[in-house]
Amino acid sequence: MPIETPQPEYRQVAAELRLAIRSGEFRPGSQLPSEPELAERFGTTRATINRALSVLRTEGLIKPERGRGTTVNKLPVIRRATIGRQAREAREESGARGAFAAELQRLGLTPRSDVTLGEVSAPAEVAELFEDPDLVLEGATLFARRRVMFAENVPVQLATSYLPLDVASAAQLTQEDTGPGGAYSRLADVGLAPARFRELVRVRTPDDAEARALDLDADHRVYDITRIARTVEDRVIEVNRIVLPAHQWELDTEWEA
Amino acid sequence: MPIETPQPEYRQVAAELRLAIRSGEFRPGSQLPSEPELAERFGTTRATINRALSVLRTEGLIKPERGRGTTVNKLPVIRRATIGRQAREAREESGARGAFAAELQRLGLTPRSDVTLGEVSAPAEVAELFEDPDLVLEGATLFARRRVMFAENVPVQLATSYLPLDVASAAQLTQEDTGPGGAYSRLADVGLAPARFRELVRVRTPDDAEARALDLDADHRVYDITRIARTVEDRVIEVNRIVLPAHQWELDTEWEA
């Protein structure tokens, strides 16, 4: 009979610190005691404390920084509505530009967004999703709108929208400002309104570029979301690759039977 | 200017081993060399190898076991359809009982499922979702159908379906076998067909019970899905809490604009 295995020391310490944070002993935004101090307090060595802290770091609860100390994170969990986020009402909610801004305004957070535009060579896994003989090839040229989105100046989302070149220019999406309602409203304006969507969600570790852009460690987890938008005629009109720090987001889907 | 920081040694080792696995040098189901052997091969110590392996373990790529050695995992990623999984056709697909069996049969995997039935005291976060004055209280009594689901005898899903007592008995869901089409078909039979669904998805570490049931480590990640089903009259008829090992599942959602 498998008796209760006592948890290893670094997990016990992690659990106690987790409780101390939740109970308010260490408040969001405040500093934890240094590792040597914690080692003293828990009667163990710095190596064990360091391992315990790295558990909480990976969970997104704290942010240890060399030379600076360890801070308790403060951002609340952001809820992302999967369906309806493309509805015009949601996108234009309280004057917000796009679904992201609306999501943050609901939490009282200040959104900001950096956009980079340009033609790119299609990654293989994106190209094949277009199901278009001219585009299936890896290396075909697509128009890309890369966005880095911030909440309170903390990066919380990466999104790269890939469009066929003709679509991008027809819908005037080669400009930075997509106007009220965002890119989907512009596509609708030229008769290319998205009619069907599909999202594939995975969880994985961030690659180097993502970790840098989102200020994550290599052992954090991100949602990797691929969204495919089609017109009524079933033409794939956009592929959007979205990366979200997993500990900062909750996905919310509603539908009718 | 922040020059390229070379990755730490344990990450370099992890990356090389990841490649070696993907390239086929170490095949799914086979054993990795022992830690001392790998330490020799990479010119480092066992401590560093151990840390590198724990990176790959957390990613779900390998399964180190004390005394036994380290095995390369073999289960493919399972795709879970969010919408449509409640459609009768999907549930009854190729004679399968329920959506889970259908998902696995599509991959050629053998499903198995253990069910535990009984009345339980409602967890607070479940009770409040029922929005029913008699049930809102923590500790109200609900009927629970707990399922542990296996693919090739590996546990890959936990699901606990909570129902009000009167609903459970009316729909005959207090019996183990829910018949063709599963529980939702039985609810429909008695005029309580679910009409609207909502799913909230989070990613977190498993608790002790989940880790045991799913054979996971404490630093793995799981999807924590809460599904709420309502009737046409908007009555919450079921709350389903689903736990999936994050590295084994992909979530697939399709919808019309």
Place this chain on the structure above:
DNA sequence: TCTTATTTGTTCGTATGTATT
């Protein structure tokens, strides 16, 4: 059943590196 060897998990002590104050 008992013993022994093997394998991974954890902890310690120490040392060094890197970033910040």
Place this chain on the structure above:
DNA sequence: GAATACATACGAACAAATAAG
């Protein structure tokens, strides 16, 4: 430059699970 703080690495030891005899 010095002090502080976290990150990584090494070597050693022991614990716990397994396998082989």
